Structures are given as structure tokens and as C-alpha cells.
Amino acid sequence: MTRKFDALVLGAGAAGLLCAIEAGKRSRRVAVLELADRIGKKILISGGGRCNFTNIHCQPENFICANEHFAKSALARYTPADFIALVEKHRIPYHEKTLGQLFCDRSAQDIIDLLELECRAAGVQIFLQSQIQEVQRATEFVVRTEFGEFRAPALVVATGGLSIPKMGATLFGYELARKFGLHIVKTKPALVPFVLAGKDRSRYCDLAGISAEVVAKANHHAFREKMLITHRGLSGPAILQISSYWENGQPIQIDLAPDREIAPAICAAKVRNIAAAQKVFQGILPKRFAERWLESNAPTAWTNEALAKWEQQVHEWLIKPAHTEGYEKAEVTAGGVDTNELSSKSMETKKVPGLFFIGEVVDVTGQLGGFNFQWAWASGAATGRAL
Numbered sequence: 001m002t003r004k005f006d007a008l009v010l011g012a013g014a015a016g017l018l019c020a021i022e023a024g025k026r027s028r029r030v031a032v033l034e035l036a037d038r039i040g041k042k043i044l045i046s047g048g049g050r051c052n053f054t055n056i057h058c059q060p061e062n063f064i065c066a067n068e069h070f071a072k073s074a075l076a077r078y079t080p081a082d083f084i085a086l087v088e089k090h091r092i093p094y095h096e097k098t099l100g101q102l103f104c105d106r107s108a109q110d111i112i113d114l115l116e117l118e119c120r121a122a123g124v125q126i127f128l129q130s131q132i133q134e135v136q137r138a139t140e141f142v143v144r145t146e147f148g149e150f151r152a153p154a155l156v157v158a159t160g161g162l163s164i165p166k167m168g169a170t171l172f173g174y175e176l177a178r179k180f181g182l183h184i185v186k187t188k189p190a191l192v193p194f195v196l197a198g199k200d201r202s203r204y205c206d207l208a209g210i211s212a213e214v215v216a217k218a219n220h221h222a223f224r225e226k227m228l229i230t231h232r233g234l235s236g237p238a239i240l241q242i243s244s245y246w247e248n249g250q251p252i253q254i255d256l257a258p259d260r261e262i263a264p265a266i267c268a269a270k271v272r273n274i275a276a277a278q279k280v281f282q283g284i285l286p287k288r289f290a291e292r293w294l295e296s297n298a299p300t301a302w303t304n305e306a307l308a309k310w311e312q313q314v315h316e317w318l319i320k321p322a323h324t325e326g327y328e329k330a331e332v333t334a335g336g337v338d339t340n341e342l343s344s345k346s347m348e349t350k351k352v353p354g355l356f357f358i359g360e361v362v363d364v365t366g367q368l369g370g371f372n373f374q375w376a377w378a379s380g381a382a383t384g385r386a387l
């Protein structure tokens with residue numbers, strides 16, 4: 001059986017669904033083919049089950065891409081306000097948690113329901129459990145599944161990244177891009193915890209659960225947020241953020257006392273000793289972590305000069321992760337379809353007219369805080385309006 005549409009969207013995640021809605025609203029006949037048995041599975045687990053669906057401070061600077069200008073056009077044409085309007089239209093209660101991050105009050109299911117209702121209103125047809133067997137391009141695109149053949153002049157690839165393989169993440173989008181001769185920017189896990197090894201592991205990991213506000217730095221980027229010690233290494237927002245900029249083998253630099261000068265308090269103490277050093281961390285670092293850190297990072301001497309050096313060490317603590325927790329724990333995949341292959345206005349590939357890539361499969365990666373969904377909505381809208 002052959003079904004004919006104006007556009008086929010592969011993947012019923014955030015980007016694919018928004019794209020289908022925008023195209024459907026413009027009276028395009030759209031089919032969404034989804035491998036899983038339900039739509040928006042990743043949306044459901046996002047933001048701890050409450051979906052951090054956008055960020056009101058969204059700027060192009062919040063994204064990593066080999067071409068820093070690429071995302072600007074799509075982000076400007078579909079803004080957080082556009083998605084918030086949709087959320088409010090569906091009377092979904094939401095709140096700002098911190099730093100402009102908007103979350104559902106109830107559950108991420110609200111966002112899935114919104115997308116499903118909008119798809120229905122726009123006449124979008126969704127085909128679940130569609131195992132794609134073959135994609136061909138003749139005069140139009142032909143997608144074969146075990147349920148039959150789908151044909152359309154436009155094909156949109158919205159199959160997401162490689163993170164959380166047990167939720168069904170596949171290489172499909174990248175392989176399809178390669179099949180059509182498109183370049184892929186090397187992929188890597190991003191927004192991902194670090195694993196410590198050797199002495200660092202034995203020194204800190206039994207403190208799992210302890211957190212502190214720090215500034216984490218790597219490759220000229222810095223994030224002031226919480227760092228969390230885990231059973232295997234380091235996590236927490238500051239660490240997840242910096243992981244996206246970290247290169248294998250590099251140390252990260254951590255400021256353990258942001259905006260605080262602590263050596264003068266030791267200089268002023270009656271007795272300059274390790275107890276005085278521990279005391280100055282009060283209210284800055286959890287006691288157990290401060291004690292542990294000092295065991296291997298004590299001042300080399302108690303002179304003013306040595307303490308000044310030590311002050312620097314507190315603000316520039318270098319620690320070298322062994323590796324990351326990988327795609328199993330990564331929130332997103334950095335890298336992907338090279339944006340040089342795409343129109344920044346429509347996401348259409350320059351080499352293959354009618355073929356589009358949107359969402360996480362593209363080499364645009366948001367920072368933590370709702371930016372990845374905003375990219376999914378914005379890139380989805382850019383294509384949906386171009387179909």
C-alpha cells in the first residue's frame with residue numbers, strides 16, 4: 001500500500017512534532033513516522049519529569065555549533081514567547097525555576113498532550129512503531145516501512161541524537177545524512193557527568209551527594225552553578241554545562257569560593273594552621289568536602305606569600321576527569337549534521353532539495369536550561385513553515 005503526502009517527518013520528538021504542526025497549519029498533508037510506540041518519549045523524562053520546555057533568556061550564545069551564526073535565524077523567528085503562547089493557549093500551568101528556565105507545574109505529559117492536540121487540529125497523521133526499512137529518492141522521497149510505502153516531495157529527518165540509547169536513540173539520522181553525501185561534525189556526549197579515576201576517585205567519591213556552588217571552567221567557558229559529587233565522579237549543573245565544552249584529556253578548573261577572598265581570614269587568625277584553613281571554608285563549602293580537599297591541597301606554608309598562592313589554588317583547582325559517563329547519561333549529543341550543509345532559514349540541505357534535518361541530529365547543541373527544546377521548536381518551525 002502506498003500513501004502520498006506533501007511531507008514525511010521521521011521522528012515524533014520535539015522537533016518533528018513542532019515541524020509537522022507548523023506545516024499542517026499551512027494545509028500541508030503531513031505524516032510523522034515514529035519508531036517508538038508513543039510520541040515524545042524523551043519529552044516525558046525531560047526536566048526531571050517536568051520538562052524545562054524553554055528559557056526566557058535564550059540567545060544564540062547559549063548554543064554550541066561549528067558555525068556560531070547558524071542558529072540565529074531560526075531562533076529569531078521562533079522565540080521562547082512563541083512556545084509560551086502555545087503553553088498558555090493550552091492552559092498549562094508553569095513556573096520559572098531559576099535563570100529563566102520554564103518548567104511545567106504538573107508534568108511533562110502536559111507538553112506531549114499539547115503537541116498531540118495541535119497535531120490533530122492541524123490534520124497531521126502519526127504512524128507509531130514505524131520501523132523504517134529503506135529511504136530512497138526518485139522524483140520524490142520514498143520511505144518503506146513494514147506497514148507500507150510512504151511518498152512525498154519533502155522528507156524531514158528529526159530522529160534526534162544518540163543520548164539515552166535504552167530509550168531508543170538510533171544512528172538513523174546520521175546514517176541517512178551520510179547516505180545522501182552530507183558531512184557530519186564528530187559527535188560526542190554533552191551535558192554529561194564526569195567520571196573520576198585513581199586517587200581522585202578514592203579521595204572524593206565516598207562524599208557522594210555533597211554539593212557546592214562553584215565556577216567550573218574549561219576552554220574559555222565558565223559556569224557558576226552547583227557541583228555535585230557522585231559515586232563515580234562529578235555532576236550537577238556546573239559540571240554538566242562545562243562537559244559540553246570539555247575535550248578528552250583536559251583538566252577542568254574549579255573555583256571553590258567564587259567571589260570570596262579567604263586567605264586574609266587565615267592571615268588574621270590567632271594561629272595559622274589547618275584548623276584555621278578549615279574554618280575559613282565555613283558557609284562556603286560543606287565541611288566534609290573542605291576537610292577532604294584540604295588533605296591534598298593544604299597551603300605549603302603559612303607565610304603571607306604561601307597563603308596568597310594557596311588562595312589562587314582555591315579559585316583554580318585543577319581536576320582531570322578520566323572520561324564522561326557517555327551517551328548512557330548524556331542529556332544531549334554535541335556535533336551532528338554539519339550546518340554548512342543546511343539553509344539556516346529552512347534547514348533544507350543544499351545538496352538534496354526537499355531533504356531537511358532538524359533538532360538534535362543537527363550540529364547545534366544547547367546549554368543546560370531549556371535551550372535544547374528551544375532549538376527543537378525553532379528548527380522545527382523553520383522547516384514547518386518552509387514546506
Ligand SMILES: Cc1cc2nc3c(=O)[nH]c(=O)nc-3n(C[C@H](O)[C@H](O)[C@H](O)COP(=O)(O)OP(=O)(O)OC[C@H]3O[C@@H](n4cnc5c(N)ncnc54)[C@H](O)[C@@H]3O)c2cc1C
Pocket residue numbers: 010011012013014015016033034035036039040041042043045046047048051052053054130131132158159160161163164168169170172330331332358359360361369370371372373374376
Ligand atoms: C534525561 C534528559 C532530560 C532532558 N531534559 C531537557 C530539558 O528539561 N530541557 C531541554 O531543553 N532539553 C532537555 N533534554 C534534551 C532534549 O530532550 C532533546 O534535546 C530534544 O528532545 C531533542 O529533540 P528532537 O526532536 O531532536 O529529538 P528526540 O526528542 O530525541 O526525538 C527523536 C524521535 O525520533 C525517533 N526515532 C529515532 N530513530 C528513529 C527511526 N529510525 N525511525 C523513526 N523514528 C525514530 C525517536 O524515537 C524519538 O521519538 C533532555 C534530555 C534527556 C536525555
